[in-house]
Amino acid sequence: MITIRTYFFPETLEAAYEKLTERKNNAVIGGGAYLKLGSKAIGTAVDLSKLGLEYINEEETFFEIGAMTTFSKMMLNEGLNKHFTNLFQQSIEDIVGMQLKNMVTVGATIYSRYGFSDFLTALLVTDTKVKLFKAGWVSLEEFLEQGPAERDILEKIRIEKRKGFYNFQELRGSSSDYSIINLALAKEGEEYRVAVGARPTRAKLALNTMEFLQNQELTNENVKKAGDILSGELAFGTNVRGSKEYRQSMAKVLLKKALQEVSKDEN
Template identity: 45%
Template sequence: MIKIKNWVSPKTIEEAYQIANEKINNRILGGGAFLRLAHDLTIDTAVDLSLLELDEICETEQHFEIGAMTTLRQLETNKSLNDAFENIFRKSLENIVGVQLRNIATIGGTVFAKYGFSDLITALMVLETSLVFYKKGEIALSEYLKTPRAHKRDAKDILIKIKIMKQPIKCSFQMLRNSSSDFAIINAAVSKVDGRYKIVVGARPGVSNFALEAMSIINDKKEVNPENIEGQELILSAVSDNLIFGTNRFGSQSYRQAMSKVLVKRAIREVNHED
């Protein structure tokens, strides 16, 4: 059960930061869609960020800047964002539960919590994505995901926005789930910029991570195509052999390993526009 004793909606980020850090059990709320994942949670003061105008998608000459309170539905339906990144946001979000939840859940809440089941984080990882915090400043998403979870006595920083660099890119998102609204059993994304690839696998069930060995192999190749079967098998074996997979109620370790190869192969072929 979740208990919230007080609820405040600050009008400035500084005010939100001060209130969040007054007591250990004060909490900053994103969309709040996944509070149900917590057990026996008591919040002294819930800090609601909805009045801080952090729910906009802004396009500059070099970046898309996405406010932390932007909902998944906004990302899914934003034409400029999807046109720039080959619909990777629509593809990674359209099967998450239903429109009602996607109108509540936010990009900031998803990324800040480092959800291991997140399709969105996998998609963001193959783009040039960074996070902007109120106190810590800007940090690459990949670096943030490596940082240990904050202790409850640590100062609570506020994620303000997510920045994604605009660049000529080919990208693909693939996932496997039991039903269209279920959590993913495994997901994968691949991007290609100037002939160099990023390969990310998530829902392993751990948080999304680069398949570094596979990336090293594929980026040493001049070309990846259907005829290069030996090279592709080497790449796909590196995906399954060099990432850590686990078992939960959605799928076994061995199944996830096998399916990761299938999804990455599909994604590589898609970024190379192969049937």
């Protein structure tokens, strides 16, 4: 069970940051769903819910999304679904139930860089930048690799609109458990982006697979080759949900399915 000594509703991000960095045991509260699973003793809980950070703004060339935007808002947003051929819907819909999706937030998910995350895998195949209050803009890829240089608050993200076809695949034992492995694919013109998450470590782009697929005819042989490259280039591991070998072979299956779905959408 978590304990919270005091609760603070900042009116500006500056005030939130100041309070957060005042003491080591102060913590930002997003949706609060994940924090509640733990046993942290929080000094001051810095609640971001009154900062107007729950929004999805569609501009001509990008979407800007506030840190407090919930998964249900992401899943049901028409502009996002249309532009990214339901990528976010596919990556969110199987996560537990609607009550949880109404709570959990985009900012907390990205900032925490969870290895099991489905949403992060999907987001990684888009051109996304993350805005941290202190450190400023950084690419999602870099943020996932390196994390924040110092304690920070994720304010918003920007997803560039690129014309393409997108697909998300996952292998899950049940809706109340995390994915055993997940994969997202983007095809923008002749370029592909492939990300694999829940390996069980955090999502990563499969750069060699992406390069191989570029301008490649999707014959059975080439799809098989792409799967072999994929399973060889990323690190897969073992945990209670599955072994390294199982994840390696399932990643190939998910890639094949995603390629099939994207080709179907394209034609």
